[in-house]
Amino acid sequence: MSIEDYESGGKLLGDANGDGFITILDATAIQKYIVKIPEENFREDLADVNEDGEINIIDATLVQIMLSKA
Ligand SMILES: [Ca+2]
Ligand SMILES: [Ca+2]
Numbered sequence: 696m697s698i699e700d701y702e703s704g705g706k707l708l709g710d711a712n713g714d715g716f717i718t719i720l721d722a723t724a725i726q727k728y729i730v731k732i733p734e735e736n737f738r739e740d741l742a743d744v745n746e747d748g749e750i751n752i753i754d755a756t757l758v759q760i761m762l763s764k765a
Contacts, residue, residue: 709758711742717761725755 709717711724713736724734725742728750742750744757 706741708741708746709744709754709761711738711754711758712736713738713741717758717765719759719762722755722758722762725750725758726752729755 707715707717709721711721711728712734714720721742724737727734728737728739728742729752739750742754744754744761747753
């Protein structure tokens with residue numbers, strides 16, 4: 696997905712740091728969130744990639760899978 700998708704209202708799931716792109720930084724942001732290291736601009740709604748209501752290592756792994764397919 697592109698920044699245009701994001702701005703048109705589509706949620707860019709996985710964009711945990713809210714910069715409009717899915718990168719390894721988003722997986723890192725989720726991992727930091729899990730161990731309770733504060734992350735600036737962390738987007739809890741976007742970090743829950745599988746939308747199960749919890750932010751955990753599965754979501755970080757899903758971001759990494761998205762990256763590996765890109
Ligand atoms: Ca991002
Ligand atoms: Ca989740």
